[in-house]
Amino acid sequence: MNKQQAKARIEIIKSELNKWAQAYFDNDQSLFDEQIRDQLKKELISLENQFPEFITSDSPSQKIGGDIQNTKFEKITHKTPKKSLADYFSYDELEDFLAKVAEFSGNEHKIDIQLFPDQQASKFEPLFVEPKLDGLNITLWYESGKLVRALTRGNGKVGEDVTHNILTIKNLPHTLTQPIDIELSGEVFISKADFERINKDAQPTYANPRNLASGTVRQIDSSVAKQRNLQINLYAIGQTNLESPPTKQSQLFELLDSLNLPHNKEFRVISNKQDLFDYLDILNQTRDQFAMQLDGVVIKVNDFDLSSKMGFTAKTPRFAEAYKFPAEKVITKVLDITVQVGRLGTLTPVAELEPVLVAGSTVSRATLHNAAEVQRKDVRVGDTVVLHKAGDIIPEVVEVLTNLRDGSQKSFVMPENCPVCNSQTETKADQKQTRCLNPMCPAKNMGALKLFVGKTGFNMDGLGEQNLQTLLDYNLIQDAADLFSLKNEDLEGLPLFKEKKIQKILSSIDSSKNISLPHFLNSLSIPLLGQQMAFNLGLFIQSKFSDSNIMLTDLLPILFEISTEEILDLDGFGPNLAESVYIYFHTDYYVRMLNKLAQHGIQIQLGNSENSTQILDGKKLLFTGSLEQITRNQAKELVLQNGGQLASSVSKNLDYLVVGAKPGSKLKKAQELEIPVISEEEFLQMINT
Numbered sequence: 148m149n150k151q152q153a154k155a156r157i158e159i160i161k162s163e164l165n166k167w168a169q170a171y172f173d174n175d176q177s178l179f180d181e182q183i184r185d186q187l188k189k190e191l192i193s194l195e196n197q198f199p200e201f202i203t204s205d206s207p208s209q210k211i212g213g214d215i216q217n218t219k220f221e222k223i224t225h226k227t228p229k230k231s232l233a234d235y236f237s238y239d240e241l242e243d244f245l246a247k248v249a250e251f252s253g254n255e256h257k258i259d260i261q262l263f264p265d266q267q268a269s270k271f272e273p274l275f276v277e278p279k280l281d282g283l284n285i286t287l288w289y290e291s292g293k294l295v296r297a298l299t300r301g302n303g304k305v306g307e308d309v310t311h312n313i314l315t316i317k318n319l320p321h322t323l324t325q326p327i328d329i330e331l332s333g334e335v336f337i338s339k340a341d342f343e344r345i346n347k348d349a350q351p352t353y354a355n356p357r358n359l360a361s362g363t364v365r366q367i368d369s370s371v372a373k374q375r376n377l378q379i380n381l382y383a384i385g386q387t388n389l390e391s392p393p394t395k396q397s398q399l400f401e402l403l404d405s406l407n408l409p410h411n412k413e414f415r416v417i418s419n420k421q422d423l424f425d426y427l428d429i430l431n432q433t434r435d436q437f438a439m440q441l442d443g444v445v446i447k448v449n450d451f452d453l454s455s456k457m458g459f460t461a462k463t464p465r466f467a468e469a470y471k472f473p474a475e476k477v478i479t480k481v482l483d484i485t486v487q488v489g490r491l492g493t494l495t496p497v498a499e500l501e502p503v504l505v506a507g508s509t510v511s512r513a514t515l516h517n518a519a520e521v522q523r524k525d526v527r528v529g530d531t532v533v534l535h536k537a538g539d540i541i542p543e544v545v546e547v548l549t550n551l552r553d554g555s556q557k558s559f560v561m562p563e564n565c566p567v568c569n570s571q572t573e574t575k576a577d578q579k580q581t582r583c584l585n586p587m588c589p590a591k592n593m594g595a596l597k598l599f600v601g602k603t604g605f606n607m608d609g610l611g612e613q614n615l616q617t618l619l620d621y622n623l624i625q626d627a628a629d630l631f632s633l634k635n636e637d638l639e640g641l642p643l644f645k646e647k648k649i650q651k652i653l654s655s656i657d658s659s660k661n662i663s664l665p666h667f668l669n670s671l672s673i674p675l676l677g678q679q680m681a682f683n684l685g686l687f688i689q690s691k692f693s694d695s696n697i698m699l700t701d702l703l704p705i706l707f708e709i710s711t712e713e714i715l716d717l718d719g720f721g722p723n724l725a726e727s728v729y730i731y732f733h734t735d736y737y738v739r740m741l742n743k744l745a746q747h748g749i750q751i752q753l754g755n756s757e758n759s760t761q762i763l764d765g766k767k768l769l770f771t772g773s774l775e776q777i778t779r780n781q782a783k784e785l786v787l788q789n790g791g792q793l794a795s796s797v798s799k800n801l802d803y804l805v806v807g808a809k810p811g812s813k814l815k816k817a818q819e820l821e822i823p824v825i826s827e828e829e830f831l832q833m834i835n836t
Contacts, residue, residue, distance in 0.1 A: 220307040227385035275396035277414035282336030292326040312372040330385030479503040490594020492583035513542035527556035586736040595672040604670030631747035699749035763791030772807030
């Protein structure tokens with residue numbers, strides 16, 4: 148980025164952040180997610196560090212809190228100027244903070260700190276660590292043990308007098324156990340339960356508990372604050388007339404206990420780097436279990452002498468920092484929009500992104516689904532976008548920050564021909580997907596082959612994408628049926644094909660000739676036909692035979708003669724799916740492939756209806772987390788075999804959520820909807836009853 152580009156980008160970000168700050172601090176509104184604010188601010192600071200000549204006094208990087216010029220409350224000068232904590236977003240940045248602690252400590256505090264994994268020692272001067280509440284900073288003045296003043300942080304020098312609302316806080320004593328003068332700071336917040344309660348009747352609703360707490364603190368009528376149940380936790384000391392004030396942060400919390408003042412009970416004093424990182428991991432994994440909303444962890448030097456020695460920058464303390472949890476939403480740049488072709492020939496626009504860490508993993512690509520979705524979200528090459536992981540797994544662009552555009556962005560146009568084989572494409576009026584019409588498209592063929600040999604198809608070992616591509620490159624196969632024609636001499640001499648590997652592949656191909664009907668139907672890559680519908684179609688076909696096992700040669704006439712009307716009568720089949728199934732079995736390419744496949748003695752298992760159970764008849768199930776006793780595919784098959792149905796997402800229509808180890812966000816949503824949650828063991832007991 149050159150100077151001109153940097154200056155333009157800095158001005159755009161400054162404008163957006165200043166708009167956000169005014170809405171946030173003055174009107175208790177969020178123009179966009181606070182995680183996005185944090186990342187824009189981080190980008191701004193990075194650019195200003197590279198180009199310091201563009202730093203101005205109105206930059207959000209140079210200001211603390213918000214503007215209080217138009218406040219409706221009395222303005223009071225703080226006894227002790229207030230600072231804001233620097234934000235850290237990775238363990239690498241934490242290493243830098245620990246290095247600063249070591250640098251200022253010298254030998255006086257006997258620092259033994261190692262910052263690299265190949266060195267064994269990892270101890271350092273004890274740090275005080277506590278969960279960071281997402282609330283509003285408040286400073287309290289007690290005089291002779293009586294609460295006389297409560298101020299917002301304001302601009303760091305001057306705050307708003309909101310004493311009347313702070314006096315409504317039930318967990319805050321108005322009189323201390325000792326008649327002392329003391330200045331204390333802390334965080335006012337509203338619990339998640341109270342947030343949900345209040346938001347039910349709020350018009351408009353509040354975006355998050357922090358906004359609600361801030362808006363409550365700034366109410367003229369204190370009865371509103373009393374009804375909303377504000378809470379406070381204290382964590383910092385300013386001026387005091389104590390004869391022996393605390394010399395450590397941990398001692399401050401002991402003092403708070405003796406004065407009956409509230410503080411966070413989840414704090415730790417840590418002097419080992421690995422213990423610090425372990426604690427951060429634990430809090431990140433359990434943060435949803437806290438009664439209040441957390442947005443990170445505050446890490447401070449425990450010793451006040453060392454804190455004093457480290458001092459402050461113009462805006463932040465050097466002895467403390469806020470580690471923010473890995474963002475569930477992040478911002479990044481769209482470098483390009485490419486088009487990939489799937490096994491069904493679907494053309495999918497994909498955003499090629501500047502690599503970014505989201506929810507614990509690095510993401511450089513995100514699906515844009517289809518041309519209509521690109522147009523609806525107006526995603527352009529060069530845009531700054533908001534990214535998250537849908538269902539904690541799939542990267543998805545959820546929003547475009549259009550205010551950050553500088554005029555260089557380019558719109559996306561879906562190609563008229565397939566980008567892989569240059570064949571004609573089709574977009575039906577009632578469907579959003581654009582599909583390649585060439586059944587021999589290399590991209591479609593590879594996708595179909597992978598499904599064919601996969602666990603929900605013929606389950607052939609040793610035939611991953613790389614090996615399949617080798618077979619295609621050497622013209623040993625043209626389609627899936629050709630796999631059954633492979634011989635030992637065909638594979639000898641191929642790159643990376645050793646004798647044991649060859650025997651494993653050929654043996655697996657031979658043993659796969661006995662396959663269940665649902666697996667066979669699923670292996671064919673019929674557009675729109677998923678596992679559930681393949682099972683339902685299989686039940687219909689099975690009803691036409693009295694035997695439990697048949698040859699594929701016996702099955703094909705039924706498949707080729709099936710009508711659209713018959714398919715439409717099946718449970719769950721709509722017009723588009725019925726048409727797709729009919730077209731597949733009446734397309735010359737697939738008819739030839741199936742007839743060729745039938746020549747290899749494929750045996751189809753229809754199952755024995757006398758032994759089947761319907762314990763899950765009509766019940767919809769969904770799985771989340773890692774299963775330990777069976778695989779996810781085995782679990783899905785058990786649902787289908789026992790008359791159940793597979794759901795794709797959590798909704799009110801779901802009957803059971805089966806939870807394994809390390810469940811994702813589906814568990815939280817199911818609990819909110821009061822959907823029955825069962826363990827893997829309970830699921831297995833249910834179907835074996």
